[in-house]
Amino acid sequence: MKQVFRIFFTAEGTRPWAVLFCLLLAGFAEVISLSALLPTIQAIASEGTNSAGSPAVVLIHDFMSKFGIAPTLPNLVIVVVVFFALKTLLSFVALSYAGIAIAHVSTTLRRQLISALFNARWSYYTQLHAGRVANTISGDAAFAAAAYFVAAQVVAYSIQGIVYGLVAFLVDWRLALLGIGVGVVIAAALNWLVDVAKRAGYKRADRTSDLTKFITDLINNIKPLKTMNRYDKLVAQMTGILKRLRKALATREVARQGLAQGSELLIIIALGVGVYLAVTIAKVSLAELVVLGIVFFQVLSIINRLQKFLQQAAENESAYIRTEELIASAVAARETHTGTLPPTLTKECRFEDVTFAHEETPVVRNANLSIKVGSITVLQGGSGAGKTTLIDLLIGLHMPDSGKITLDGVSLADIDIKQWRRSIGYVPQELSLLHTTIRDNLTLGDTEISDDAIKLALDQAGASDFILEMPRGLDTEVGSMGAKLSGGQRQRIALARALVTKPKLLILDEVTSALDPDTEQSICENIAALRGQYTTVAITHRPAWTEVATHLYKVEKGSVTKAHLPRKAKVPTA
Ligand SMILES: Nc1ncnc2c1ncn2[C@@H]1O[C@H](COP(=O)(O)OP(=O)(O)OP(=O)(O)O)[C@@H](O)[C@H]1O
Numbered sequence: 001m002k003q004v005f006r007i008f009f010t011a012e013g014t015r016p017w018a019v020l021f022c023l024l025l026a027g028f029a030e031v032i033s034l035s036a037l038l039p040t041i042q043a044i045a046s047e048g049t050n051s052a053g054s055p056a057v058v059l060i061h062d063f064m065s066k067f068g069i070a071p072t073l074p075n076l077v078i079v080v081v082v083f084f085a086l087k088t089l090l091s092f093v094a095l096s097y098a099g100i101a102i103a104h105v106s107t108t109l110r111r112q113l114i115s116a117l118f119n120a121r122w123s124y125y126t127q128l129h130a131g132r133v134a135n136t137i138s139g140d141a142a143f144a145a146a147a148y149f150v151a152a153q154v155v156a157y158s159i160q161g162i163v164y165g166l167v168a169f170l171v172d173w174r175l176a177l178l179g180i181g182v183g184v185v186i187a188a189a190l191n192w193l194v195d196v197a198k199r200a201g202y203k204r205a206d207r208t209s210d211l212t213k214f215i216t217d218l219i220n221n222i223k224p225l226k227t228m229n230r231y232d233k234l235v236a237q238m239t240g241i242l243k244r245l246r247k248a249l250a251t252r253e254v255a256r257q258g259l260a261q262g263s264e265l266l267i268i269i270a271l272g273v274g275v276y277l278a279v280t281i282a283k284v285s286l287a288e289l290v291v292l293g294i295v296f297f298q299v300l301s302i303i304n305r306l307q308k309f310l311q312q313a314a315e316n317e318s319a320y321i322r323t324e325e326l327i328a329s330a331v332a333a334r335e336t337h338t339g340t341l342p343p344t345l346t347k348e349c350r351f352e353d354v355t356f357a358h359e360e361t362p363v364v365r366n367a368n369l370s371i372k373v374g375s376i377t378v379l380q381g382g383s384g385a386g387k388t389t390l391i392d393l394l395i396g397l398h399m400p401d402s403g404k405i406t407l408d409g410v411s412l413a414d415i416d417i418k419q420w421r422r423s424i425g426y427v428p429q430e431l432s433l434l435h436t437t438i439r440d441n442l443t444l445g446d447t448e449i450s451d452d453a454i455k456l457a458l459d460q461a462g463a464s465d466f467i468l469e470m471p472r473g474l475d476t477e478v479g480s481m482g483a484k485l486s487g488g489q490r491q492r493i494a495l496a497r498a499l500v501t502k503p504k505l506l507i508l509d510e511v512t513s514a515l516d517p518d519t520e521q522s523i524c525e526n527i528a529a530l531r532g533q534y535t536t537v538a539i540t541h542r543p544a545w546t547e548v549a550t551h552l553y554k555v556e557k558g559s560v561t562k563a564h565l566p567r568k569a570k571v572p573t574a
Pocket of ligand 1: 123359386387390
């Protein structure tokens, strides 16, 4: 219940106080309308002034006399109808607004999540599961918005419940107390079903997330799994998750039905007992009995609906909480670069005694190296030696634990890191393309990149020929993660993507590992011909690269040493 109210009052951009104000006004209108009902029925039944002393009748008489309206039957009927219509209109406005705000809530949550994710530091992504993000963006955010709407309904019905309770007090306080007592007993008796639904809601959210994470992993690894026909054990694990999800859904449904049927039964019993006590013990008049009957029935059905909405809110609350948790974790992992200086690269990038550890494990130890502008610097070393980590430090994805990295003598810590990254062209080791066209993979949505720039980058990356042979050329769809292309074609498109913005620094991590020697040779020569224009750092063991390299460093267990080039760099004349 606490969470439900928190969601209603804190969901961004939903104007909870305006909604609450409308609902309170609606409640006030309903008190007037219902209070006018008692003298109206008395007048119709010609019961005279039997209940003239009832607080409800006093209230309505006072109210009407304030406005100079005589308490005649037609006037009373008008008050009942007008104020009931007013209540309906205000409730309609408040709940319609809350309904419209659903889209706003889900959009806001999604926007917050996307923004937080893209501003998080690199180490956060290494733990983040793509499936969880996909599940939250597509599913949980929508459920979370539903949680907000249901929370608004809970608030609306809570106010209505209070209003009816108040009217019951105005008619006959003893019976009102009895009715409210019965309502509380019914609510308490069935509350465990709300808890059951809440637990089922959390299980549903977690199992759905597990399922999405699992299936995302399987699809990403589908080729080896299918090739080796080894997916059956993993699919069996997924069946386990499906079973648990089905159980959570079944529990939720049983709890829902139990609540619906159970509360109906208890309401009928309570009404029967209430009418009997009202007639035999309290000896209320017919008019009072009718009004109390209406009020009781309404109070009990409000409790019924309130519990139903509370149950729904409890089910959906899990999605809201999980979405908030993911946003909070991404916000907590926000990159904390404070540098503001514009990056320049006219002389060199330097590593000065740089040390870095992943968690507790040292990966880079007192590294010193210099990447001269216009050079082709090759890093070589065994697997796990720390080459990619050195590059990640240069990009600013990690910050050194000690020592510093400088650009033209200025510490990277003082440089505007986003601007620095805008001047880097990067081809990662594990490359994967976006599921769109070749053109979109090159421009990455930047409409200012011209077709001429694209053509030049493709030529430099040795990708023009095979694209020209494709019937749809640049508009060819590359498939999921680029699966419709060969490994070498993907590498060349990734290289063209890095070159298309004419970066200051070109970082190539095993960029030609999937290419035949001739294609690799021609790419190396292209890069060598561009030596004056680009500063290139390449992680590679391929001889074609050492032939064009101007500097060579060996990386072993995180230590960097300068090495001699096997032979003088062969630099073709441009
Ligand atoms: N995010 C991380 N968290 C913890 N340890 C990591 C992380 N990334 C890399 N490592 C560890 O750091 C070490 C260096 O990894 P790195 O990727 O820099 O090696 P590499 O020289 O590029 O290897 P390869 O040639 O195989 O790609 C490895 O032992 C690796 O397990």
